[in-house]
Amino acid sequence: MKKTNAPTDNLAEKYFNIAEVILVVINADQTVDRINQKGCKVLGYKEKDIVDKNWFDNFIPEALRKDVKAVFDKLINEKIKPVEYYENTVLTKNGEEKIIAWHNTILKDEKGKIVCTISSGEDITEQKNTEDELKLRSEITEQVKVSVLTTGLDFKINWVNQAFNALYGYSLDEVIGKTPDFLNxxxxxxxxxxxxxxxxxxGEAWMxxxxxxxxxxxxxxxxLDIFPLKDKNGxxxxxxxxxxDITERKQIEEEILSVSNIPAENPNPVIRISSDKTILYANDSFNKLLTNAGLSEKDAIKILPDDLYRLIDIALEEGKPHIMIEAKAADRVISYNIIPIMEQGYVNLYGRDVTEHNxxxxELKDKVKDLEKFYEMAVGREVRMKELKNKVKELEVRLSKYE
Structure with missing residues (x-):
């Protein structure tokens, strides 16, 4: 087992073996001079099965091998300058391909000739896969029909989706750096x-x-629904x-109120229930819901809000409505407003189909979670890369005295 090109001292040797990043020394002839425990673990081999082997023939995927070898040869022959950071794929013992983020340096002999490269690497396979998934989800978020914007801690806009552009008419370039209050x-x-x-x-949400x-x-x-984005530590x-834009919804609500005395003409479900819980009236829209659910009028309670009878009692007692109470009817979700008619001693239930709205x-909540995950991962990766660079520089300083 040859270890002649990369001299070490005891402290550097200790760091080399316990470092939580891959450390590998590759000789000018493409063979592995040294590799640490982390490198062996990632590749799935014992050290003796890696040292003295051609790095590119054994540990780089065949599809990339020729090109990566060519770049290495140009580097050794000083036809190109070293690249401090790059990402490429390695091949493990079980045939799995892993993406490694590498930081590189070179060592020269007393004549100034490059004799080996020293590389430190971090397995970012899972991170890359997550980034690809988040990129896809981000693209999906761009396509959702709900307007979304994000700001920094200074409340200045740093991102909006396409639905925001459609709703307000502003592009990202026109609003970035502004606070959202200019829309008010x-x-x-x-x-x-x-x-x-x-x-x-x-730390609370505002609606x-x-x-x-x-x-x-x-x-x-x-x-508006505005909320803070928090990392895993809160x-x-x-x-x-x-x-x-709830203009249309408000118009519908006004129309419902305008036809409250003539429920037969209401295009949405309407039911009238007495104080003794008898159904006095149901319009055609509600009867269609019953039919679609395979129910008769006597089973109407099955597609009405839970705890309805108690809510009716409270509404008639207090003389106040209960609004936006949801119930499922077959494959539809209906939101009901319970309006007490005190003089007659009954309530009217005015329904609205909110299936698509919900x-x-x-979908929006899922995208918000993706945004939180994306921000947290991006911040974490930046910190990790700074730590990795510092470790590489420390090793370079310890090895530089042997150049």
Whole structure:
């Protein structure tokens, strides 16, 4: 086992063996002069099965072998300058390919001729696969129909998706570096923004309805959901929010109210239930829900909100409505508003199909989780790469006295 080209001292030798990164010395003839324990573990071989073997013929995938060898030969013959950092694939004992992030240096003899390379590497296979997956998910997030933006801790916008552009008319270049309050057209916008900031500082989410302004000057009623993004330790590292144009929804709600006295003309499900829990009336839209679920009117409670009877009692007692209470009817999700009609002693249930709305909300929540994971991974990788560079520089200093 030859170990002649890369002299060591005891301290450097100790570091070489216990380092949590791959350390490998490759001679000018392409054979492995030394490799540490971490390198052996990643490759799946014992040290004796790696040292003196041609690195490229044995530990580089065949498809890459010719090109990587050619680059190494040019480096040894000083036809190209050393590259301090690069990523390539190695081949393990069981045939698995792993992606390694390498940091490199060269050693020369007393005549100035390159005699070997010293490389430190980190297995980033899983990280790369995660990045590819997150990139795909990020592209999907770009395609979702819900407007999304993110900001730094200074509340300045650093990313928006395509749905934001469609909703507001602004591109990313036009809004990056701005705070989102420039979109607010509420008369009390300063007070609202102050409330949002205070809520974010407390680590909580803020939800509300505000009047927003598009690039073309038109305004619309916007439902905002703003929340902090936290790492696995619970530390806030960014903020995100999504925006819904609820103008149409509000119009529908007004239409529902306008036909509340003539429920037969309401295009959405309407049911009237007395204080003794008798169904007094159900319009055609509700009867269609029953039919689709394979139920008769006597089984109507099966597609109405849980705990409905208790909610009816409370509504009639307090004279106050209960809103946005969901129930499933076959493959549809219906959101009901329970409106008490005190004089007659019954309640009207006004329903709205929210199946697609809920689906979009779930999709958005998944994308937000992806964003959190992406930010955390990006920050972690940057720290790890700095640590790796520092370790390589430390080793280079210890070995430089032998050049």
């Amino acid at each position: 057209s509420e008369p009390l916008s300063d007070e609202i923004q102050s409330d949002i900031y205070q809520t974010m500082f407390s 509300g309805e505000v009047m927003n302004r598009r690039k073309d000057g038109t305004t619309f009623l916007c439902e 530390n806030i590292f960014a903020y995100a929010g999504h925006q819904h 689906k979009l909300e779930r």
